[in-house]
Amino acid sequence: MAEKKDKIVTILLAQSELDAIDGWRYENRIPSRGEALRQLIRLGFTAHQLQQKKTEAKG
Numbered sequence: 050m051a052e053k054k055d056k057i058v059t060i061l062l063a064q065s066e067l068d069a070i071d072g073w074r075y076e077n078r079i080p081s082r083g084e085a086l087r088q089l090i091r092l093g094f095t096a097h098q099l100q101q102k103k104t105e106a107k108g
Contacts, residue, residue: 054087 062070074085 070085074082079085
């Protein structure tokens with residue numbers, strides 16, 4: 050079962066950032082801007098975790 054999405058977060062973006070998000074959304078056929086933002090956040094967390102593991106392995 051999917052986690053309930055009931056929390057609202059308001060952010061300010063530059064037009065160029067919003068354009069980049071919308072471009073990524075359309076290229077990836079994401080149905081809404083909110084879902085695109087959620088996916089981009091998850092991708093960022095995943096990339097960060099992978100980078101941390103690489104850094105720790107070099108340790």
